[in-house]
Amino acid sequence: MSHILNKYQWILFDADETLFHFDAFAGLKLMFSRFEVDFNIEDFAAYQQVNKPLWVEYQNGLISASHLQHTRFHHWASKLLVTPQHLNSQFLMAMADICQPLPGARTLIDSLNGKVNLGIITNGFTELQSIRLSRTGFQDTFNPVVISEQLGKAKPDVAIFNHAFSLMGNPEKQQVLMVGDNLHSDILGGINAGIDTCWLNHHDEPLSDDISPSYQVRNLTELHQLLMPK
Numbered sequence: 312m313s314h315i316l317n318k319y320q321w322i323l324f325d326a327d328e329t330l331f332h333f334d335a336f337a338g339l340k341l342m343f344s345r346f347e348v349d350f351n352i353e354d355f356a357a358y359q360q361v362n363k364p365l366w367v368e369y370q371n372g373l374i375s376a377s378h379l380q381h382t383r384f385h386h387w388a389s390k391l392l393v394t395p396q397h398l399n400s401q402f403l404m405a406m407a408d409i410c411q412p413l414p415g416a417r418t419l420i421d422s423l424n425g426k427v428n429l430g431i432i433t434n435g436f437t438e439l440q441s442i443r444l445s446r447t448g449f450q451d452t453f454n455p456v457v458i459s460e461q462l463g464k465a466k467p468d469v470a471i472f473n474h475a476f477s478l479m480g481n482p483e484k485q486q487v488l489m490v491g492d493n494l495h496s497d498i499l500g501g502i503n504a505g506i507d508t509c510w511l512n513h514h515d516e517p518l519s520d521d522i523s524p525s526y527q528v529r530n531l532t533e534l535h536q537l538l539m540p541k
Contacts, residue, residue, distance in 0.1 A: 325491030326433035342405035376460040407442040415531030467500030
């Protein structure tokens with residue numbers, strides 16, 4: 312086994328765009344088609360204008376998960392004469408219906424399983440995470456699964472990492488690696504929590520001056536090679 316994998320007893324993963332493909336446009340299209348609405352790319356741009364700043368506020372601890380979920384669907388809920396909660400629920404259901412592990416995820420997780428403890432820390436929402444883990448057959452693989460909505464704290468807040476550590480039996484921090492695609496929530500969060508980090512940099516984005524991950528890979532196959540070289 313490689314030197315790098317020997318360092319760690321725990322690998323914590325983010326969920327969306329780290330283990331699972333998260334295509335919000337496809338999910339919204341499917342959800343709205345069930346309301347007989349043809350949701351197009353302009354509609355999606357308008358939705359993202361509301362949704363994106365809400366996520367920043369959520370990750371900065373300024374608003375709750377339920378505030379985010381309701382506010383982003385406020386416009387459409389009044390148009391379709393349903394509650395924002397109902398639309399949010401239908402959206403998460405549609406996202407579960409289209410969910411797929413990212414390329415390389417299954418091979419990587421299957422080969423790590425039994426060699427190292429695996430957990431998830433996600434800012435995603437409860438309703439989607441549990442369905443998705445069971446539909447992809449990963450439900451017994453990750454423990455703990457820490458979901459910000461349940462805790463009331465989101466990455467990069469150190470509280471969500473500390474909560475995970477306590478569920479993990481407080482391992483030595485140098486034995487824990489956090490893997491995620493978001494430089495701010497996953498990598499900065501992990502650094503602030505005192506653990507090693509691996510940035511899954513799908514789009515070859517430049518590194519920010521003040522955030523330095525321990526490792527950087529472009530995809531899960533590269534992560535596999537890093538952790539378990541042939």
